[in-house]
Amino acid sequence: MTTTSEAIVGFENETAELIHQLVWGPKHLDVVALVGMPGIGKTTMAKRLYTHKDIISRFDVCSWCTISQVYSKRRTLLELLGNSDPLNDNTRSNDELADELRRHLLRKKYFIVIDDLWSTKVWDDLKRCFPDDYSGSRIILTTRQDKIASDTEVFSAPRHLRLFTxxxxxxxxxxxxxxxxxxxxxxxxxxxxxxxxxxxxxxxxxxxxxxxxxxxxxxxxxxxxxxxxxxxxxxxxxxxxxxxxxxxxxxxxxxxxxxxxxxxxxxxxxxx
Known part of the structure; x- marks a missing residue:
């Protein structure tokens, strides 16, 4: 995931509100779901947040993974660990990778994006990797489904993206x-x-x-x-x-x- 971004049109107020929420929200781990129909801008909003200077400067670790309809736990874990060639890493089991990710995030203020989540089972499979040591860590989820957004809610209510004016x-x-x-x-x-x-x-x-x-x-x-x-x-x-x-x-x-x-x-x- 690149750390640069082109200028993006729209959602200026929503972006400012989300940045404030992510930076100044509760000390415990919070999950914010961005919800909406295909093409409405969920991934773009997540990219805008992920590359924002206030996020980059205030979080110790920033990681991005994309789930889509075909979920590979191994690929996802390697993405979150920052492996640039995930499919060629066969030296560790999935459990070892999950433990490594948890250790990597422990006692750090982290910002994670899980893009295009299609199933709560995937979230249930991954959430143990994200420790909550009250450092103000945040997870952004993007999904098309209201049920997934509500099932993953921790503190903040899901954000339903609107259509453009x-x-x-x-x-x-x-x-x-x-x-x-x-x-x-x-x-x-x-x-x-x-x-x-x-x-x-x-x-x-x-x-x-x-x-x-x-x-x-x-x-x-x-x-x-x-x-x-x-x-x-x-x-x-x-x-x-x-x-x-x-x-x-x-x-x-x-x-x-x-x-x-x-x-x-x-x-x-x-x-x-």
Whole structure:
């Protein structure tokens, strides 16, 4: 897990509140669950916290692991121990690794991220590795499931991430399309319409932004994108799959293979 981070759009107030909670919260070990639908920004929020200067400077140990649907205890333990090549470490048993992790964290103020947790059984399997010696240690969990969030609650209530506001949506779309440049004034109105059509889901905004980013900065072409998206505004969660499909269909032919490859390997919660 890198210790640097690009600028991230949205959730500024939520980030400030979480940093204060993590740094100035109770002395005992606390677990904070970030909960929300796929693509809403759970992993990005966790990355923002993990790389924040106040976290880096105030915690003795910072470790990150990603669980996903296929759980490997060995891989997870080695990730948390900072092994850069976990699959090639066969010298220790899982129990030995778990004991080593616990000893590594004992009497230290640690900050752990467990990303994309799908099962409380995984948490039950790992939690004995995290000692509570009242040093103010913290664990961040990201999950899609409310039950997991409630079952892992220690002190702090789970944090349910919200959808983006229209302003945040437009800001993210501009950043993805134009980078540090300004949006031409003639594209402002249609650009806002495109951003609003994504329903506040950051993943949808990023995918949609890939279309105008590859098109001429032309109002007519952008209107075509906006028109294709308008019919999805009032839909349910299926609209996000429709948006992804539309993004694919609107791309020029030579870019579709890249889009499919990107989609195959895309982190559902990436914002940056």
């Amino acid at each position: 229209d302003e945040e949506s437009w800001c993210l779309l501009q950043k993805k399309v134009f980078g540090e440049e300004s949006c031409p004034p003639e594209l402002d109105v249609v650009g806002v319409q495109i951003a609003q059509s994504c329903g506040g889901l950051p993943l949808a905004i990023i995918l949609v932004a890939g279309v105008p980013a590859k098109l001429d900065k032309d109002e007519v072409r952008w209107e075509e994108v906006a028109h294709g998206l308008r019919s999805f505004i009032a839909g349910d969660k299926q609209k996000y799959m429709d948006i992804i499909n539309l993004s694919y269909r609107l791309l020029p032919g030579h870019l579709t293979n890249g889009f499919l490859f990107f989609g195959k390997h895309f982190d559902n919660d990436l914002l940056v």
